[in-house]
Amino acid sequence: MHRVSEISDPFVYVVFSPLIESDVKMIYLSAGVHGDESGATEGLLRWAESSQLQLNSLPLLIFPCLNPWGLKNNSRFDSQGIDLNRVWDQFNHPLIGPIIDQTNKLSLKLVLNLHEDYDGQGIYLYEPSTGGRPGEWAERILLSAELLIPRDQRKSIEGRKCRNGIIRPRPHKPPADGMPEALHLYLTHHCPTFTIETPSEMDLDIRAQAHEKMISEAIRMASA
Numbered sequence: 600m601h602r603v604s605e606i607s608d609p610f611v612y613v614v615f616s617p618l619i620e621s622d623v624k625m626i627y628l629s630a631g632v633h634g635d636e637s638g639a640t641e642g643l644l645r646w647a648e649s650s651q652l653q654l655n656s657l658p659l660l661i662f663p664c665l666n667p668w669g670l671k672n673n674s675r676f677d678s679q680g681i682d683l684n685r686v687w688d689q690f691n692h693p694l695i696g697p698i699i700d701q702t703n704k705l706s707l708k709l710v711l712n713l714h715e716d717y718d719g720q721g722i723y724l725y726e727p728s729t730g731g732r733p734g735e736w737a738e739r740i741l742l743s744a745e746l747l748i749p750r751d752q753r754k755s756i757e758g759r760k761c762r763n764g765i766i767r768p769r770p771h772k773p774p775a776d777g778m779p780e781a782l783h784l785y786l787t788h789h790c791p792t793f794t795i796e797t798p799s800e801m802d803l804d805i806r807a808q809a810h811e812k813m814i815s816e817a818i819r820m821a822s823a
């Protein structure tokens with residue numbers, strides 16, 4: 600059985616497998632670091648509800664909603680006006696600091712950060728690039744959900760080149776306004792790391808289903 604505990608004030612839930620105490624490589628899932636992206640938290644919840652077997656047996660570390668104030672108030676930022684996805688180099692941050700601390704002690708085999716994009720026209724994802732050809736996982740994750748929501752066909756998203764829904768940012772070039780969760784975890788753990796995006800102007804039910812499919816596919820590959 601997985602355990603649930605609370606960190607920070609206002610509290611944030613974390614769900615973790617007892618395997619966290621062994622040297623097993625963990626799967627890190629998080630959603631809701633931006634509160635105005637409700638399809639991501641909803642999708643993760645649905646995945647958990649429909650995946651009881653995996654939930655009970657896999658080495659999971661789940662942060663189902665990193666910004667509950669933002670979710671309640673439909674805000675990207677937290678109650679202090681901070682973008683919690685830009686403080687992952689601030690070890691004394693009251694919420695993110697302890698998560699950095701906890702995850703630094705672990706070995707991770709997959710990181711999935713679930714997001715939504717207000718300007719999004721379809722599903723897309725970020726996968727840090729170290730050069731060379733992309734792996735298969737990014738493609739498979741998008742394939743698993745594109746019957747629900749087609750891929751975003753924009754060639755450039757947030758100033759980065761996007762090819763058929765896949766953005767491969769260079770890890771040595773963090774955004775000027777601060778360190779994101781995915782990049783911090785990638786630089787620390789060097790494991791497959793995906794930031795998944797759905798278009799937040801679409802129907803919530805479809806967006807949640809798309810997240811559920813993509814989580815499921817990524818976990819299937821990481822557990823194979």
Ligand SMILES: [Zn+2]
Nearest residue numbers: 633636714715
């Ligand atoms: Zn976001």
